[in-house]
Amino acid sequence: MNRKQSEVLYEEALQHIVGGVNSPSRSFKAVGGGAPVFMKKAQGAYFWDVDGNRFVDYLAAYGPIITGHAHPHVTKAIAEAAANGTLYGTPTELEIQLAVMLKEAIPSMDKVRFVNSGTEAVMTTIRVARAYTGRNKIIKFAGCYHGHSDLVLVAAGSGPSTLGIPDSAGIPTSIAHEVITVPFNDPTGLQEALEKWGDDVAAVMIEPIVGNFGMVMPKPGFLEDVCRLARQYGALVIYDEVITAFRFHYGSAQTYAGLDNHDAIKPDLTALGKIIGGGLPIGAYGGSKEIMEKVAPLGPAYQAGTMAGNPASISAGIACLEVLQDSKVYEEMNRLTVKLTAGLADSAKRHGVPLTINQIRGSFSTHFCDHPVTNYDEAQDTDSEAFAAFFRAMLNRGVNLAPSKFEAWFLTTAHTEADIDFTLEAAEASFKEIAG
Ligand code: PLP
Numbered sequence: 001m002n003r004k005q006s007e008v009l010y011e012e013a014l015q016h017i018v019g020g021v022n023s024p025s026r027s028f029k030a031v032g033g034g035a036p037v038f039m040k041k042a043q044g045a046y047f048w049d050v051d052g053n054r055f056v057d058y059l060a061a062y063g064p065i066i067t068g069h070a071h072p073h074v075t076k077a078i079a080e081a082a083a084n085g086t087l088y089g090t091p092t093e094l095e096i097q098l099a100v101m102l103k104e105a106i107p108s109m110d111k112v113r114f115v116n117s118g119t120e121a122v123m124t125t126i127r128v129a130r131a132y133t134g135r136n137k138i139i140k141f142a143g144c145y146h147g148h149s150d151l152v153l154v155a156a157g158s159g160p161s162t163l164g165i166p167d168s169a170g171i172p173t174s175i176a177h178e179v180i181t182v183p184f185n186d187p188t189g190l191q192e193a194l195e196k197w198g199d200d201v202a203a204v205m206i207e208p209i210v211g212n213f214g215m216v217m218p219k220p221g222f223l224e225d226v227c228r229l230a231r232q233y234g235a236l237v238i239y240d241e242v243i244t245a246f247r248f249h250y251g252s253a254q255t256y257a258g259l260d261n262h263d264a265i266k267p268d269l270t271a272l273g274k275i276i277g278g279g280l281p282i283g284a285y286g287g288s289k290e291i292m293e294k295v296a297p298l299g300p301a302y303q304a305g306t307m308a309g310n311p312a313s314i315s316a317g318i319a320c321l322e323v324l325q326d327s328k329v330y331e332e333m334n335r336l337t338v339k340l341t342a343g344l345a346d347s348a349k350r351h352g353v354p355l356t357i358n359q360i361r362g363s364f365s366t367h368f369c370d371h372p373v374t375n376y377d378e379a380q381d382t383d384s385e386a387f388a389a390f391f392r393a394m395l396n397r398g399v400n401l402a403p404s405k406f407e408a409w410f411l412t413t414a415h416t417e418a419d420i421d422f423t424l425e426a427a428e429a430s431f432k433e434i435a436g
Contacts, residue, residue: 068414118273119147143376
């Protein structure tokens with residue numbers, strides 16, 4: 001496959017944009033380096049690059065693009081919003097509409113506030129939890145990624161671990177000392193941390209279903225333990241549902257049928273992003289009325305945003321959720337994903353490539369190893385070189401994956417049976433190639 005033009009643009013980008021990319025996860029550093037592919041157009045399940053190559057896309061922009069690229073309903077909503085002005089700096093009726101849609105789908109949220117990114121949403125939930133509890137420390141789980149704000153970039157997951165920077169430079173140790181990291185799926189680790197620091201823990205922050213060291217389900221009872229232990233020590237529970245909300249069904253992980261006992265796993269605060277903006281920048285957070293009333297202008301916890309709740313993002317979000325309200329779209333994504341993962345597993349086996357696949361509805365992760373992946377250590381203990389070789393082999397055959405062994409594959413409502421067949425053919429040839 002000729003990608004000459006991408007190479008030329010990458011050289012140029014390096015002159016002007018740090019590392020040539022506007023987010024480190026877009027660089028090919030973790031898959032052997034070189035020029036990332038410069039895409040020119042995206043439609044449905046496909047990308048076309050600057051050299052005219054077509055790719056079936058499973059990146060979905062790291063999650064938000066669940067209705068496929070340039071979905072007509074979403075595109076129309078954005079165009080209409082733009083024609084009426086993109087930013088007002090005043091309240092609008094649209095914001096109420098999206099807030100109500102989110103509350104109906106995620107009943108633990110009595111009150112919502114829109115922000116501009118998942119990072120902001122998470123960062124603010126921590127501030128609100130600190131304001132509410134009067135405590136400082138946060139407990140998080142190894143490998144879970146919660147955006148790039150100081151507190152949660154301590155022993156963080158996908159991007160930083162891929163690049164081998166467990167703690168970013170520029171974060172004061174005094175801040176890092178406010179964060180305790182414990183293993184996912186290990187209630188004993190959490191209990192020990194709470195026994196030691198419980199009096200000063202404001203919140204336990206978790207991806208209730210992990211999307212950042214592959215897709216990883218909590219073990220049965222784990223979320224119940226997290227909520228029970230946090231409450232026993234007077235800490236709030238924050239769910240980071242930036243990836244998981246509206247990914248598996250019309251709702252979030254906390255209401256997903258794959259996890260029982262919804263009352264016992266109900267969080268105090270939830271952070272949202274990605275899908276709820278239909279492909280435009282957005283974040284949101286919400287929780288009980290009592291906790292959310294700590295936020296300005298009602299309460300002492302300050303949070304603001306010039307761009308927050310802008311009509312374009314809100315309209316795209318509403319349109320995206322409208323598409324997802326048809327439950328058939330989730331069934332179809334699941335059906336195609338089951339076919340894809342079964343085919344990938346067969347192909348890998350045929351060529352003697354060890355592969356563990358974690359599938360949750362229309363998303364899954366491929367781990368080049370022969371053991372289960374239930375926590376970050378197990379996700380790290382996989383063959384990075386085999387993943388990099390597979391990634392490149394698939395790219396050369398027109399399949400676009402995230403350039404990191406920790407990232408998920410996401411299906412969209414635009415993927416078809418023919419796309420799955422195409423991908424499985426590419427995978428068969430790719431596994432054969434990497435097996436040698
Ligand atoms: N939380 C989770 C679970 C995420 O996966 C991400 C981004 O990948 C974030 C937070 C940060 O969101 P954003 O990139 O919109 O700032």
